[in-house]
Amino acid sequence: TKALVAVLQLGVTTDFSIFLYHSYESKKKIYKTKEEAMKEAIKETFTSVIGSSLTTVAGFLVLCTMKLTLGRDLGIVMAKGVILGVISVLTLFPSLLLVFDSLIEKTKHKSLSLKFEGLNKFIVKHHIALFIIFLVVSIPAYLGYKNVEVYYKMDSSLPATLESISTNTELKEKFNIVSPEIILVDTSLKNDDVTKMLDEIKNVDGIDFVLSFNELKKHGLTENMLSDDLVKMFKNDKYEMVLINSLYEVASDELNNQVDVINGIVKKYDDNIIVAGEGPLMKDLIKISDTDFNNVNSSSIICILLILFIVLKSLSLPILLICAIESAIFINMSISYFGGVVLPFVAPIVLGTIQLGATIDYAILLTSSYLKLRREGVEKKEAALETLNYNGRSILVSGLCFFAATFGVGVYSQLEMVGSLCTLISRGAIVSMIVVITVLPSILLIFDSLIMKTTKGCNNMKKNNMERIFKRSQKNKESYFGAELYAWPLMFFPTFDVTTEINIFCESDDKRQNLAEEMLAECNTEHASLVRMWNLAVLSFYGDSWINNPFKKDIKLAIALLNKIHRREKELLGDSMHKLYVYKQLYDFRTYIYRNNILKEISWNLKFINDKTDYPLHMIFNAKRPEYGLLSEFPALDIEDGWHF
Secondary structure (H helix, E strand, O other): HHHEEEEEEHHHHHHHHHHHHHHHHHHHHOOOHHHHHHHHHHHHHHHEEEEEEEEHHHHHHHHHHHHOOHHHHHHHHHHHHHHHHHHHHHHHHHHHHHOOOHHHHHHHHOOOOOOOOOHHHHHHHOOHHHHHHHHHHHHHHHHHHOOOOEEOOOOOOOOOOOOOHHHHHHHHHHOOEEEEEEEEOOOOOOOOHHHHHHHHOOHHHHHHHHEEEEHHOOOOOOOOHHHHHHHHHEOOOOOOEEEEEOOOOOHHHHHHHHHHHHHHHHHHOOOOOOEEEEEHHHHHHHHHHHHHHHHHHHHHHHHHHHHHHHHOOOOOOOOOHHHHHHHHHHHHHHHHHHOOOOOOOOOOOOHHHHHHOOOOOOOOOHHHHHHHHHHHOHHHHHHHHHHHHHHHHHHHHHHHHHHHHHHHHHHOOOOOHHHHHHHHHHHHHHHHHHHHHHHHHHHHOOOOOHHHEEEEEOOOOOHHHHHHHHHHHHHHHHHHHOOOOOOOOOOOOOOOOOOOOHHHHHHHHHHHHHHHHHHHHHHHHOOOHHHHHHHHHHHHHHHHOOOOOOOOOOOOHHHHHHOOOOOOHHHHHOOOHHHHHHHHHHHHHHOOOHHHHHHHHHHHHHHHHHHHHHOOOHHOOOOHHHHHHHOOOOHOOOOOOOOOO
C-alpha cells in the first residue's frame, strides 16, 4: 500500500488539476480580472471533477470487499487520497494559480500543438470496420484474460539478495528443506494413534521426513533429556507439534494435492487436528483470492454502473461504456498472457477495479460531449468528429499523465508485486485511452438510435430544440433590430461590419458577383474574418430564396463555415458588437442547419414574402407591417408555437 499509494494518487488526481487549469486559462481571455476568471473556472470544473472522482472513489472502495486485508488497506487509503486530491484541487490549487499567476505567465512556453483531425476523420468514416476489428480482437483478449497465469508464492516477488530469501535458498540446497509444514495434534490423542497417523503421512508421496516426540524417542531422546525451552517449542497443555518436510514447491499443484491427502489422513484420527504452514496457507490463499477476484469484479461493475446511471441519466450508455473499458482490461491482461508473463495473484484482483474506476472518466468525458452535440441537433457523424477534435487532446494528456506516474515505478521497483502492478496499471491507462479514442466513437455511432431513445433529454430533442431555437431567434431579432420590427423574415441574419456584404444587394449583377468571389476567397484563408464567414454561411444557407443574393444555396458550404467558426468561437467574445451577434446565433444555426427536411419550408416562406411585397427583402429592415410576416406555425415541425414575428 505504501509503495503504490503515492504514484496511484498522483496519476489518478492529476487530471483534476489539468481540467481546472485549462478552464482558468480559457476564462482569462473572457473576464477582466483573474479572480473572476478563476471563479468561473471553478464553477465550470466543479461538476465534472466531482462526477469523475465518484467513479474513481467507488472503484477503490470496492477493494474493501476483499477478504484479504491488502485490498481493504489499499482501498481505504486510495479512496481517502482521491477525496483529499479533489479538495486540494478545488481549494489550494486555485490559490496557488492566483498567487503565482504572473510567474506562470513569465515562464510559460508555447504549448505543443497536437492536431489529429485526419485521424479523427478516419475513425468516424470507418467506424463500422473499427468496431468489427474491436469485436474480433476482444475474443482472444477475453480468453487470454481468463487464462493468464498467476503465482501465489510470496517470496518469488522478493529480491533474491534479501537475507531471508538467500537463507531459505541455502536450506533448500544443503538440507533439502523445501516446504516445511506443521501438524498440531491434540495432547489427548493416544500415542498409538499418533504413531499410526505419522506412519501413514510418511508414506505420502513427496514427504521427506516427519519429526515428533515419538520419533525422537525411537532414537533414544526422551522428554526428560530435553530442556524445558525445547519442550515448550514442541508441546503445551493443548497441542503437540509435529514437523514434516515436503519436497514439493509452495503453491504448486503437487503440494496442494499433498495437503489434501494429509488433511484426509489426520481427520480420520481427530477432527480437531490442524495442518498449518506455508503450504496450507498458500492453498487457502488461492481459494480466498479466487473468491475475492469474482466479488471485486462484480461489485466494481455494479457500483460504477449505478453512478453512471445517475450521471448520464441513461439506461444504455452505462452498459456500453462499461463494456468498452472492460474490453480494455481484457486486452491489457491478455498482453501478459500472450507474452508469457506470470503475474502475482493480487494483480488481476486489483487491476480490474483500478483500471475501470480510473479510466472510465475518459469515456464519460467523450460521451458527455457527444450527447451535448446530439441534443443540439448535430448529425451523429458530425457530433462524433467534433467530439474527438475537442476532447481527444484532453484524453491523450490525461492517459499519458496516468501512464507517466506509474510506469517509472514499474521499471525500477525491486518488489516484483509492486513492479508488476504498476506496469499493468500504466499499460492499462494507454490501452483504455486508445479504446476510448478509437472504439468508443464507433460504439456511440452504431448504437446512436438506442442511446437517443434510452437517454433522458434525447427522446424529444427535435421538438424541444426547435421550440427553443425559435424563441431565442425572436429574442435575438428584437435586440438587434428593435422590439417593434415584425416583418424581418429571416430566422438567422447576417451582421455587417464592412460594406462588402451590403453592396452585394445594391450593385449590378457583375459587381455583385465580383464581391461574392472576394468574400469566398477570403473565407478560404486560414485566418478569415469570423463575421465574414458568418455572413457567407447565412447567404449560402438561404441561396436564391433571398432576392439579389449572388450565392446559390450551398448547405455543405454553410456547414463547413459554421464548423470553422465554432472551432474559433472564443474569439467572438470580445468587444465587437458584430461578433457578439454572431456568437448569439451560432449555437442555434448549427443545430438548425442539420434539419434538412425543413429547408424546403424556409425557401417557400421566403418566396411567399417576396411575392407579397414590392420591396426586396433587404429593403424592409424598418418595415412595420405584420402582414408581411411568415406563417404563424410550421406544420413540418409539429409544434404549436411556431415562427412568430
